[in-house]
Amino acid sequence: MTGLSSPSRPRERRGRNRTEPSGGTGGGNTRSVRPVRLAPLDLLGLGLLGIRTRKLRAALSALGISIGIATMIVVTGIPASSQQALMAELSALGTNMLRAEPVPNEQSPVLLPEESIDMVRRVGPVTKVSAVANTHATVRRSDRIAANDFSGLTVLAAKLDLLGAVSADVASGRFFSRADERFPTAVLGSRAATRLGFGRLAPGEPAPQIYIDKRWFSVIGILEPVPLAADLDQTVLVGWPAAKELLRFKGNPTVIYVRATESRLEDVRGVLAATVFPELPGQVTVSRPSDALAAKRATQNSFSSLFIGLAGVALLVGGIGVANTMFISVLERRREIGLRRALGASRGQIRGQFLTESVALSGLGGLVGTLLGVLATVGYATYQGWPPVVPLVSVAGGCLGALVVGVAAGVYPSVRASRLTPTEALSAT
Structure with a gap:
């Protein structure tokens, strides 16, 4: 009886060792260990770290996008104010x-x-x-x-x-x-x-x-x-x-x-x-x-086309500035990326960090640019004696466009950063 029972014990131990959950104190299979998921607030704080530590560069980057958004609002608001005054004059002609x-x-x-x-x-x-x-x-x-x-x-x-x-x-x-x-x-x-x-x-x-x-x-x-x-x-x-x-x-x-x-x-x-x-x-x-009605309609159509074109150029310029800033930031912070990867940060966390930083930069620039654009439009229209008109589409599009530009501008730099291996990043000079 003893001879029949003794071989079964090692098999039971081996079976228990296989079914033991990995990642325990006993040192199981490390390949199945999952990294800790960051809470949204932690991810935001991590994304803002680069902005807090590099304030001047962040300010210049935000200034670039804010100039783009402010330009978009100004080039739509001032012509819209002028158009409103012109439409009032044309309407007075009995259109x-x-x-x-x-x-x-x-x-x-x-x-x-x-x-x-x-x-x-x-x-x-x-x-x-x-x-x-x-x-x-x-x-x-x-x-x-x-x-x-x-x-x-x-x-x-x-x-x-x-x-x-x-x-x-x-x-x-x-x-x-x-x-x-x-x-x-x-x-x-x-x-x-x-x-x-x-x-x-x-x-x-x-x-x-x-x-x-x-x-x-x-x-x-x-x-x-x-x-x-x-x-x-x-x-x-x-x-x-x-x-x-x-x-x-x-x-x-x-x-x-x-x-x-x-x-x-x-x-x-x-x-x-x-x-x-x-x-x-x-x-x-x-x-x-x-005939003033035909002139009024032609004026409306030409102004609408002008608004769309200028707004697109302004957003493109701002997006290129943010993308360039984020790309340089990845190159300069390779050691930081390598250290975080060596300490267990996943590629998704690296992507989230740089993408959050890009969106934060663009969002900050969008808010500042929207405020500057509204103030400039109202001031110039008042000076010219026009009714101040700030299109709500431009204001909403400025803020939303800044976020979209931030995401688009941060995708490639964040993916590039996440692909760096710890050894490659730490060995960079």
């Missing part, structure tokens, strides 16, 4: 305004339906609609002037929302209110006021009067020149309800002013005639879009 009126016909004048204004207002892209109508009334400075010696000015019935539709302003006095438009009140165009002998209306004094179709009308306002509707400068405007009651006006509009979304302006123009006069759309003429 989104159309004008509909009947075809001139002296023998049988075409009368637009009174409800055509409300019909145009129902068109989706239309934002503003207003109208004026010729009352065929005559106006004189006073009743002492001969009836056949009238001023040659046109008396128009006007809607309350006329000023907004034609971008007009009041020079003195006021425009019609819901109370004024029902009474014999008048608002003069700039040239009409000069021809009738009016300068400015003094506040607090009684309103001067003019004689329209043997009725006295009180002048309550004088308009500034209207560039978008120059014919209004030499007209006398009266309220729409007052014209119906006092001047035998039937309510048919003569000119309809339409404001629409610029991107849909051509579509609105295509349906405007049929909307204004469904029975006879051929008897309605519609103005074509302003």
Whole structure:
């Protein structure tokens, strides 16, 4: 029995030695030992080690990427501010305004339906609609002037929302209110006021009067020149309800002013005639879009292409600077890499260290560059009298682009560093 049992004990020991976990105190198989995984905070601290120990070089590297990001924001922000000012000037030329009126016909004048204004207002892209109508009334400075010696000015019935539709302003006095438009009140165009002998209306004094179709009308306002509707400068405007009651006006509009979304302006123009006069759309003429609209669209497209190109160049320059810095850093720190490898650091830890350092450098430069770019853009735009515009896409793209550039610039140096063997790194001079 003893002879049969004795050989089995060594086999059991050998089996236990094979199944013993490696890496224990007994000195198992060292090839299966796994390195300790670094926590994210430890990896960040390790990546920032090179920045803390080489402050001047890190500052210069961050300065390079910050100049690139600041350049990107400046070359997009300043043109965007200039573009905003230019777009405002072009919009003031009536890029989104159309004008509909009947075809001139002296023998049988075409009368637009009174409800055509409300019909145009129902068109989706239309934002503003207003109208004026010729009352065929005559106006004189006073009743002492001969009836056949009238001023040659046109008396128009006007809607309350006329000023907004034609971008007009009041020079003195006021425009019609819901109370004024029902009474014999008048608002003069700039040239009409000069021809009738009016300068400015003094506040607090009684309103001067003019004689329209043997009725006295009180002048309550004088308009500034209207560039978008120059014919209004030499007209006398009266309220729409007052014209119906006092001047035998039937309510048919003569000119309809339409404001629409610029991107849909051509579509609105295509349906405007049929909307204004469904029975006879051929008897309605519609103005074509302003040439300023084409100029505005061309300006927007050219600025967009310029922004993309300049931003790409700025990011490329910054990325090359960071990549060059990280590559030199790997060459100078070969002994440090070899020592860490000899102490058990894995290739992944070496890659993570240098990649973290690259991203940290780029992120720091991106934040500083974003701040400098925003301040420079706002300062220059304010100095030029432009509305400061800092595209949010540029700000977000600057910060995110800096991180992306940091990753791209640190990939090759970090991989190169991780491939160094301990003996190769420690033997470097």
